[in-house]
Amino acid sequence: MSKLVLRNLSRRFGSFTAVDAIDLTLQEGEFVSLLGPSGCGKTTTLRMIAGFIPPTGGTIESDGVALSSPDAVTPPERRGMSMIFQSYAIWPNMTVAENVGFGLKLRKLPSEEVHRRTGEILEIVQMGHLAGRYPAELSGGQQQRVALARAIVVKPSVLLLDEPLSNLDANLREEMRFEIRRLHDEFRITTVYVTHDQAEAMVTSDRIAVMNAGKIEQVDAPFALYNRPRTRFVAGFIGRTNFLEARVHGGQLDLGGFALPAGVLNGHTPAAGQSVLLSVRPQSIALAREPGGDALSVPARIVEGAYLGEHWDYLVAPEGAGETKLRVTTLPSQRHQPGEQVWLRFDPDQMVPIA
Amino acid sequence: MLRRLSVIEPATLLWLLLVGALVVLVAWPVAELLVASFTAPRTGAWTLSNYAAAYGRARYVEALFNSLYLGAASAAICAVLAVPMAWACSRTDMPGRGFAWFTVLAAFIIPPYLGAVGWILLAGPNSGWINQAWVWLTGAEESLVNVYTFWGMAIVIALHSYPFIFIFTKSALDLVNSEMEDAANILGAGTWTTTLKITLPLVWPTILAGIILVFLETIALFGTPAIIGIPARINVVTTQLWQFFEHPVRAEVAAAYSMPLLLITAGLIGLQKLMLNRKGYVSQTGKGGERRMIKLGPWRWVLLAWCGFVCLLSVAAPMVALVQASFSRAWGRGFSLDNLTIKNYRYLLFEHDGAALAVVNTFVFSAAAATLAIFIALAIAYVVKRKLLPMGGALAFLCMAPFVIPGIVMAIGFYAAYAGPPLTLYGTAAMMILAFTARFLPIAYANGSAGVQMIHPEMEEAVRILGGGRLTAVKSVVIPLLKKALLGGWLLVFILATRELSAAIFLVGPETRTISVLLYDLSEEGNLEVLSALGGILLVITLVFVGTGMKLIGRDFMLRRGGE
Numbered sequence: 079m080s081k082l083v084l085r086n087l088s089r090r091f092g093s094f095t096a097v098d099a100i101d102l103t104l105q106e107g108e109f110v111s112l113l114g115p116s117g118c119g120k121t122t123t124l125r126m127i128a129g130f131i132p133p134t135g136g137t138i139e140s141d142g143v144a145l146s147s148p149d150a151v152t153p154p155e156r157r158g159m160s161m162i163f164q165s166y167a168i169w170p171n172m173t174v175a176e177n178v179g180f181g182l183k184l185r186k187l188p189s190e191e192v193h194r195r196t197g198e199i200l201e202i203v204q205m206g207h208l209a210g211r212y213p214a215e216l217s218g219g220q221q222q223r224v225a226l227a228r229a230i231v232v233k234p235s236v237l238l239l240d241e242p243l244s245n246l247d248a249n250l251r252e253e254m255r256f257e258i259r260r261l262h263d264e265f266r267i268t269t270v271y272v273t274h275d276q277a278e279a280m281v282t283s284d285r286i287a288v289m290n291a292g293k294i295e296q297v298d299a300p301f302a303l304y305n306r307p308r309t310r311f312v313a314g315f316i317g318r319t320n321f322l323e324a325r326v327h328g329g330q331l332d333l334g335g336f337a338l339p340a341g342v343l344n345g346h347t348p349a350a351g352q353s354v355l356l357s358v359r360p361q362s363i364a365l366a367r368e369p370g371g372d373a374l375s376v377p378a379r380i381v382e383g384a385y386l387g388e389h390w391d392y393l394v395a396p397e398g399a400g401e402t403k404l405r406v407t408t409l410p411s412q413r414h415q416p417g418e419q420v421w422l423r424f425d426p427d428q429m430v431p432i433a
Numbered sequence: 434m435l436r437r438l439s440v441i442e443p444a445t446l447l448w449l450l451l452v453g454a455l456v457v458l459v460a461w462p463v464a465e466l467l468v469a470s471f472t473a474p475r476t477g478a479w480t481l482s483n484y485a486a487a488y489g490r491a492r493y494v495e496a497l498f499n500s501l502y503l504g505a506a507s508a509a510i511c512a513v514l515a516v517p518m519a520w521a522c523s524r525t526d527m528p529g530r531g532f533a534w535f536t537v538l539a540a541f542i543i544p545p546y547l548g549a550v551g552w553i554l555l556a557g558p559n560s561g562w563i564n565q566a567w568v569w570l571t572g573a574e575e576s577l578v579n580v581y582t583f584w585g586m587a588i589v590i591a592l593h594s595y596p597f598i599f600i601f602t603k604s605a606l607d608l609v610n611s612e613m614e615d616a617a618n619i620l621g622a623g624t625w626t627t628t629l630k631i632t633l634p635l636v637w638p639t640i641l642a643g644i645i646l647v648f649l650e651t652i653a654l655f656g657t658p659a660i661i662g663i664p665a666r667i668n669v670v671t672t673q674l675w676q677f678f679e680h681p682v683r684a685e686v687a688a689a690y691s692m693p694l695l696l697i698t699a700g701l702i703g704l705q706k707l708m709l710n711r712k713g714y715v716s717q718t719g720k721g722g723e724r725r726m727i728k729l730g731p732w733r734w735v736l737l738a739w740c741g742f743v744c745l746l747s748v749a750a751p752m753v754a755l756v757q758a759s760f761s762r763a764w765g766r767g768f769s770l771d772n773l774t775i776k777n778y779r780y781l782l783f784e785h786d787g788a789a790l791a792v793v794n795t796f797v798f799s800a801a802a803a804t805l806a807i808f809i810a811l812a813i814a815y816v817v818k819r820k821l822l823p824m825g826g827a828l829a830f831l832c833m834a835p836f837v838i839p840g841i842v843m844a845i846g847f848y849a850a851y852a853g854p855p856l857t858l859y860g861t862a863a864m865m866i867l868a869f870t871a872r873f874l875p876i877a878y879a880n881g882s883a884g885v886q887m888i889h890p891e892m893e894e895a896v897r898i899l900g901g902g903r904l905t906a907v908k909s910v911v912i913p914l915l916k917k918a919l920l921g922g923w924l925l926v927f928i929l930a931t932r933e934l935s936a937a938i939f940l941v942g943p944e945t946r947t948i949s950v951l952l953y954d955l956s957e958e959g960n961l962e963v964l965s966a967l968g969g970i971l972l973v974i975t976l977v978f979v980g981t982g983m984k985l986i987g988r989d990f991m992l993r994r995g996g997e
C-alpha cells in the first residue's frame with residue numbers, strides 16, 4: 079500500500095493559489111524531494127503534510143487513512159511524523175540529550191529506554207560526546223545533526239525536511255547531503271525533502287518532484303529527470319540545456335537553418351508538418367575540427383569560449399542558422415579560438431522532445 | 434608633531450563638564466550617603482551607632498521583613514495577572530488583544546498612588562463601594578473586603594506593577610520562533626504540553642527578570658505603603674525611612690537604614706543580568722519561522738474574560754471611583770445629580786493656598802529635569818558609543834548607576850550631600866530638579882544610547898569627509914535623526930517626573946511642593962473628594978502628555994522593554 083498520498087491537494091491564501099491541485103504518491107521507505115524555485119509552494123506543501131496548514135482543496139492520506147481535507151485535519155501531534163525545520167528549532171533551554179529525548183518522553187517510554195535510544199542515535203550522528211551541551215555551544219553542522227537525531231529517534235512514519243542544509247556553508251552542505259542519504263539507507267524512513275538545490279535533491283532522493291508556481295511539473299528518478307525532462311521548465315531547471323524548435327519537412331528535421339534526418343528521434347518521430355521543442359544538453363554535443371561525414375554532423379563557428387577548469391564552455395553558431403546559438407561543453411584539453419570553424423555532432427539519444 | 438597647541442581642547446572641556454555633572458548627580462550623593470551612615474550627627478566622628486540605632490529596635494527590623502514579604506507577594510500576584518495576558522496577546526487568536534494592550538498601557542500610566550486612592554474608595558472598610566454593595570445585597574453586618582491590610586496593599590501595588598511582567602513576557606514570547614513549538618507538535622506534543630514544556634521554559638528567565646523588577650519596585654515604593662500602610666499600621670522600609678525624617682530629622686540613621694535596600698537592589702539587578710545573559714537561553718535564529726497563532730477554541734473567551742477582569746480591577750473600577758469622588762459633594766452618596774459638583778476642582782485651583790503652585794512646580798521641575806537628563810544622557814551616550822573620550826565606560830556606568838539605587842535612597846543621599854552647608858539647597862527648586870534628573874538619568878541614557886546606536890558612524894563620516902567638523906555632523910545629522918527618539922525620551926522622563934513621590938517627599942520645602950507631595954498631604958487630611966480632584970488633575974496632565982507622545986512617536990513609546 080502507498081505510504082503517503084496527496085490527492086488533488088491545493089492551498090489558497092486569499093486569491094493567491096500557493097499550491098495548485100498536486101498529486102503525489104510515496105511508497106513505504108521512499109525518499110522523495112520537492113524541488114523548485116523560491117516561492118513555488120514547497121514549504122506550504124510540506125506544512126500541509128505535517129498538518130500545520132489545512133488544505134483548501136484535495137486530501138492527504140497515510141496508510142489509507144485520511145489525514146487532511148478541507149473539512150477535517152488531524153493535528154500534527156497525532157500524525158506520528160517528524161520534521162526538520164529550516165531554523166532547526168533546537169530548543170535552546172535543553173541539552174542535546176534532552177532535545178533528542180523529548181519525543182521519546184512524550185511517548186511515555188521508560189526512562190532507561192529513552193536514555194538508551196538517545197545514546198544510540200547520538201552515536202549514529204556522531205554527537206555522542208556532546209550529549210550534555212546546550213545548543214548555543216554547538217556549531218551549525220552539529221545543531222543540524224541534533225535536529226536529525228531528534229527527528230529520527232522517534233521512528234516516525236514519515237520524516238519531513240524543509241531546506242535543512244540552507245544555513246550551512248558549502249563544504250558542510252555537501253557532507254550533510256551524504257549523511258542524510260546514509261541515514262535513510264540505514265533506517266528506510268519514508269521521507270519528503272524540500273530543497274531548491276538540485277544537487278542536493280539528486281544526491282539524496284529516490285525520486286524528485288519538480289514544482290513550479292504551485293504545480294508539480296514532473297516526478298521521476300534523478301537519472302530520468304535529467305535525461306528525459308518532460309517540460310521546458312524541468313529541462314531548464316535541472317542542469318543547463320539548449321532549446322531547439324524543430325519542424326518536420328519531407329523526412330528532414332528542420333532546426334531553423336540546419337537539418338537532421340527525421341528518423342533520429344527514436345520512437346518520437348513527429349508527424350510531417352508538426353513542430354516540436356527539443357532539449358539538447360551542452361555535453362551531448364561533440365565538437366570536432368573535421369567533418370564527421372554523415373548527416374548528424376553540422377558545420378558551425380565558435381563565437382566565444384570560457385574555461386571553467388573542469389571543462390570548456392563554448393557558444394557556437396551553426397552555419398546558416400541565423401541567430402540560433404548553442405552551448406557546448408568539452409573536455410578541458412579541447413581548445414578552440416573564437417571564429418574557428420568546427421563541426422557539431424548531435425547524439426539522437428540525447429535529443430529530448432518536450433511538451 | 435603637528436599637534437595643535439591650545440591650553441584646553443574642546444573635547445577636554447566637554448569631558449570635564451560631563452564628569453562634573455555625573456559627580457554632582459550621582460557619585461557625590463552616593464558617597465555622602467555612605468559617609469553619613471558612619472558619621473555621628475553632631476561631632477562628625479566615625480561611628481557605628483547609626484547602624485545600632487537603625488537595627489536596634491524590633492519594629493525597625495520587622496519593617497524590613499514586611500518590605501520583603503510585600504515585594505514577594507506583589508510580584509507573585511503580578512505574575513499571575515500578567516503572564517496569561519502576555520501569552521494570550523503574543524501567541525494566540527484571543528479576540529480583543531488590542532483591548533488587553535490598552536489595559537496594560539492604562540495601568541502603567543496611572544500613577545500608583547492614584548490607584549491606591551481609588552481602591553480606598555472601593556474597598557475601604559464599611560464605606561467602600563464594594564462593602565456597601567455587599568451589605569445592601571446580603572444584609573450582612575460585616576464588611577467583605579478591607580484595603581487596609583497586608584494583602585490589600587499587596588494587591589493594590591500589584592495592580593499597577595503587572596505591566597512590567599507583561600512587557601517582559603510578551604517581548605520574549607514575540608521572539609520565540611514558532612518553529613520551536615512546531616517541532617514539539619510534530620513529535621506528538623499537543624498545545625498545552627507544548628506551551629508548558631517548550632514555550633514557557635523558553636521565556637522563563639525573562640519572566641523571572643520581570644518578577645525581580647516588580648519585587649524591587651515594590652520594596653522601593655513609598656506612595657501606596659504611605660497611603661494604605663500607615664493607617665493600617667503596617668510598617669515597611671520606605672515608611673520607616675520617612676519616619677526617620679520626622680522631627681527631629683535623623684538623616685544619618687536613615688542612611689544606615691537604607692543600606693539593605695541598596696544592597697538587595699544592586700544584588701538582584703546583578704542576578705537579573707546574569708539570568709538574561711545565560712548562555713543556554715540565547716534564542717537561536719534562522720531563516721523561516723513564520724509565526725502561527727495558537728487556536729484556542731472556546732478557551733479564548735476564558736482568557737478574554739481574564740483580561741477584562743484585570744482591566745476592571747486595575748483601571749476601570751478605581752478610576753471610575755476616583756473620578757466620581759472628585760465630582761461629588763460626598764463620595765459615599767454615589768451617582769446622583771444633587772451630589773454632582775465641581776467645587777473640589779474650583780477649591781483646589783483657585784482657593785487652596787498651595788495647589789496652583791504645586792501644579793506649576795510639577796511642570797517646571799519635570800520639564801527642567803527631563804531636559805537636563807536627556808541632554809546629559811545623549812552627550813554621554815554619544816561620546817561612549819563613538820569612543821571619543823577616555824574612560825567612556827566609567828561615564829556610562831555612573832549614568833546607569835541610579836538604576837540600582839531606589840529613588841528613596843537617592844533622596845537620602847541628596848539630602849546628606851546638599852541639604853546642609855555649604856550649599857544649603859534644602860527646599861530649593863534646584864534640589865528637586867537635580868534629584869529628578871539623577872533619578873531618571875538611566876532611562877534617558879537607555880533612550881539616548883539606543884538612538885545613537887541606530888546612527889551608523891558612516892553617516893557622520895560622510896559629513897566630515899565633505900569638510901564638516903564633528904559639531905556640524907552632530908547638528909546636521911545626529912540631532913535631526915534622533916529627534917523622535919529624543920522627544921520620546923523627554924516625554925517619558927517628564928511623565929515619570931510629574932508623578933515622582935518617593936524622592937520628592939524627602940527633599941521638598943514649603944515653596945517647592947509638587948502635585949504628588951500635595952496629594953500625599955491631602956491623603957493624611959482624609960478629605961477624599963479634594964484628594965480625588967487633585968488626582969483627576971494629575972491624570973489629565975498625564976493623559977495629555979501620553980497622548981501627545983503616542984501621536985508624535987507611536988503608540989509603543991512608553992511600553993518598550995528597557996524603557997524602565
Ligand SMILES: Nc1ncnc2c1ncn2[C@@H]1O[C@H](COP(=O)(O)OP(=O)(O)OP(=O)(O)O)[C@@H](O)[C@H]1O
Nearest residue numbers: 091094096114115116117118119120121122123274
Ligand atoms: N501565510 C501566507 N499568507 C499568504 N501567502 C503565503 C503564506 N504562506 C505562503 N504564502 C505564499 O505562498 C507562496 C509559496 O510559499 P512557500 O513558502 O510554500 O514557498 P517555498 O517554495 O517554500 O519558497 P522558499 O524556497 O523561498 O522557501 C509564496 O508566494 C508565498 O508568498
Ligand SMILES: [Mg+2]
Nearest residue numbers: 120121122241
Ligand atoms: Mg520554503
